[in-house]
């Protein structure tokens with residue numbers, strides 16, 4: 001099914017290009033070579049996948065527990081701020097302490113922002129996490145603006161940006177000789193490690209079992225003596241930790257300073273990544289690389305085939321549409337049947353009952 | 357010629373052949389019972405007749421014309437009306453909306469016309485009311501389905517089927533959720549439908565019911581139809597034998613067990629339902645070692661709330677609950693599990709199971725943090741699977757495939773998974789609500805034997821059941837709930853059905869209780 005959504009997206013995108021009188025084959029060739037055509041391109045594509053993997057894992061953990069964290073973008077930015085702050089404040093620290101400290105700060109910030117606050121709000125006053133994570137996300141982005149626009153994190157001078165992180169806090173590039181001057185940093189290993197850890201936690205620990213149980217059927221989980229509010233907070237917390245880590249890794253490995261754009265879009269694309277991967281940690285790797293390739297290749301597509309880079313947004317949109325309609329269809333048709341406990345997680349992960 | 361003919365239907369799933377060469381002839385104006393063990397394939401057959409599943413091979417013919425149902429809609433239009441084992445109503449909608457749903461644009465003489473664009477609530481409600489009253493199944497068309505009792509919801513399902521002008525009505529285990537009175541009412545409706553020429557296919561595990569209402573019975577075993585016979589010729593024991601393939605002991609025998617100290621002490625307990633109406637009012641009783649304490653009562657008299665307060669799912673308003681002299685009234689569910697309370701809940705799909713988890717995963721639901729399911733937070737899959745395999749065999753879950761999802765099991769086998777999990781824990785106290793609901797006679801025999809074995813081992817059992825027979829044959833003492841109070845506690849030795857019935861309806865005076 002995910003493959004089908006991707007293919008339909010690509011084909012329909014091609015049809016639209018043809019209607020607009022572009023050559024879709026030339027466009028896709030350019031797209032592909034832009035994404036994978038050279039070691040540098042491959043490096044950049046993988047680098048682009050890193051924040052998607054991390055944030056996507058976070059969203060998947062929440063989905064598995066039946067929760068919809070749509071504020072990953074804001075968690076990404078609080079993570080980025082925390083990492084940068086630690087990153088430029090202690091220039092004399094040894095690398096081995098500085099990087100973990102900065103990343104730890106990013107995770108903590110993301111976790112509190114995305115998890116603890118919305119989680120507690122949900123567990124104790126019933127505030128829906130879709131609203132709270134989204135609102136917290138706006139707040140995060142506005143705080144980030146404030147920080148670098150004449151705020152406490154603005155670098156000396158008139159440009160609204162933060163100081164650059166100290167060399168001791170940066171993630172070194174991977175195999176610079178192979179990927180030449182691409183953006184691929186050690187953050188890639190962190191992302192891969194995160195996939196492994198999330199996979200192990202979800203499927204090999206009692207914690208993961210309980211998270212999934214709460215997600216599929218909260219009533220049965222309660223009956224089983226599980227503390228449903230606790231796992232709600234925990235799942236949203238882990239979700240925020242991973243999204244915050246995405247921001248930290250990106251800043252320490254690729255961007256090195258905050259500039260006042262604050263529109264990574266990673267937090268939103270990561271939702272699609274999680275959906276497309278059906279919350280499977282390994283699937284998230286491939287879905288992330290796919291979307292990173294689309295965005296990396298779109299520049300070259302614009303230059304070489306003259307197709308607007310926005311075309312890739314159209315393709316992405318179509319894919320989202322197909323992934324979402326399929327999942328949502330399942331969701332509603334289950335909702336319409338009482339006495340069949342179902343949950344967002346069951347649907348989104350594709351593990352709900354299917355009677356044929 | 358039969359109105360509905362099934363010829364050689366087959367249907368396989370990943371792990372099992374659910375229907376293998378099924379034949380069935382249903383004559384107009386008769387009630388045709390289908391009997392079969394849990395997992396024999398009854399519901400699967402019904403789902404094919406109603407267009408939910410597509411047969412792998414074979415034919416369905418209505419009035420001699422072969423039908424190909426691509427969807428439930430096709431089946432409905434052809435005149436198949438079904439009330440499924442698990443209802444298919446939309447809880448947030450009103451009765452009338454549920455009934456009319458999907459027929460809004462159907463135009464013919466009998467169904468009231470709805471305009472193409474606008475849905476006329478009043479007209480829908482009026483037509484629903486009229487139909488339901490003419491059937492002798494009065495319901496309030498404006499009530500929201502989620503506020504209705506199960507019996508009422510079933511009524512809505514029946515009216516819904518007939519509103520769509522069903523020519524055949526199929527009822528999949530309709531009485532499993534009904535009180536004896538409701539069952540009688542349902543039978544009256546079935547007889548009336550028969551008089552109008554509408555045949556009814558009736559699926560039940562209760563042999564007495566089959567004998568009371570059906571004229572013909574078809575027995576299914578392991579996906580095959582093995583026998584069709586007139587009901588009049590068969591005794592209950594014979595029916596059971598055809599179904600299970602061996603003799604079944606319908607009456608369980610109890611050995612003498614010396615009762616010990618009290619294990620569960622409930623004193624003056626009160627609790628409210630979700631709408632904050634007080635449902636349990638000052639209930640006191642105790643369950644002793646080696647004793648089965650039965651709670652009888654008409655559904656909705658506080659049994660559910662009482663049980664939930666004991667197992668920790670409902671807050672206690674007042675009074676106390678002691679387990680082995682420890683006050684557990686304010687402990688969490690988890691702590692009570694750890695102290696040895698096992699619980700078989702009434703609603704297996706909502707509370708007892710996670711349908712998308714495998715059987716193995718469901719068997720560890722209540723104790724995942726303990727051996728053999730995990731060690732120090734790590735799932736120990738191999739050990740858990742071994743245990744699951746044992747339990748599945750011991751409790752005869754079919755198919756015995758521990759990786760099959762709980763949602764793919766037949767209703768009765770889902771129940772067996774819950775029973776296997778709860779009974780195998782060697783609990784101090786087993787709280788079982790309707791433990792044999794939906795089980796076939798063979799399985800009931802097994803469960804009863806198991807309960808009696810627990811009792812013989814000196815465990816305590818709190819058995820809540822709507823089936824008087826079950827309570828009378830198993831319980832040592834019987835507490836009767838009426839309007840939230842335990843109006844009588846009687847010794848099973850000197851209890852009669854009549855005195856129980858009187859107490860259940862609240863017409864019991866204390867004076868008689870003393871005798």
Ligand SMILES: Nc1ncnc2c1ncn2[C@@H]1O[C@H](COP(=O)(O)OP(=O)(O)OP(=O)(O)O)[C@@H](O)[C@H]1O
Pocket residue numbers: 354355356369370371372373374392393394395396397398399400401441754755763764765766767768769794
């Ligand atoms: N959707 C499904 N996927 C896989 N297996 C299924 C599915 N539905 C039913 N089965 C299997 O088919 C067999 C027949 O099931 P069915 O529900 O028809 O039994 P039943 O006779 O209605 O039993 P019960 O009396 O317990 O309700 C069972 O072994 C069941 O596990």
Ligand SMILES: [Mg+2]
Pocket residue numbers: 398399400441528766767768
């Ligand atoms: Mg069934």
